[in-house]
Amino acid sequence: MPSANSLDYTFHKTKETKEKKSSAKMFSRCSHILWILIICDAVSGDHVMRAVNNETVFTPATGSVAPSTSSIIWKHRDNAGVVVKVIEWDREDGSTDIPNPKFKSHASLDKSTGELTLKYLKLTHTGVYTIDINSKEQRKRFTLTVIEPVHKPYITKKCVKDVPECSLSCEGEDGSTESTITWKNAAGEMLNERDRSITVMTESSIPENFYTCTRKNAVSEETSDPVYEKDLVHGSKKATIVVATVIPLTVVVLILIGLVRYFRGRQSRK
Structure with a gap:
């Protein structure tokens, strides 16, 4: 049976061996990381x-x-x-x-x-x-x-008669295949950051409001001229405005012609 001193010596010897192995592994890892950093820095x-x-x-x-x-x-x-x-x-x-x-x-x-x-x-x-x-x-x-830098885009509009909305498209030559499109209104609010086209309502339009589209890539950015809501009035609304303006003018002209003929007739009978 081993003595107490022998057991104590074996325990300490085993502990010391484990500590040396652990230190050796840590040194090896640190050296490996250091060499990686040196190589990466050298070819960076x-x-x-x-x-x-x-x-x-x-x-x-x-x-x-x-x-x-x-x-x-x-x-x-x-x-x-x-x-x-x-x-x-x-x-x-x-x-x-x-x-x-x-x-x-x-x-x-x-x-x-x-x-x-x-x-x-x-x-x-x-x-x-x-x-x-x-x-x-x-x-x-x-x-x-x-x-290639992006080129200045322009906006095309498509409005359908009797439908209170218009489709706006961001057009233009673009040599870059990685450009993005952003739509904004007059207040600078972001409306869309992905699509080439957007749909805007014209039923209750604000004449001072406008829309712009911006093309951007890694090296440049260009913004279109604004398109105002007042210019998005499509055919049906234009026709309504024309009729509402022409009919009253026609009635006034007819009344004036009638009055002129009436007074001329009275003067001729005298």
């Missing part, structure tokens, strides 16, 4: 969206361009995986070259910071940009997505 970058004809600037990591830097090359990889040089600079001959026609008149380089500026953006400038400093590619990536 900017992801920007811009409208056609706008501009953007890509800035390398701080300190990556030193006074002793001898060469800088920016590259572009399109969605098909084709890689071309955007712009390159070499200290030895002091030249800056833009070898690809796609970037001529669009790209410029700040040699002291390594910043790449792209102006008058086109859809073909969409892609991933990387920078080589002293012939070594940096880990940071810059992703650019260029899309």
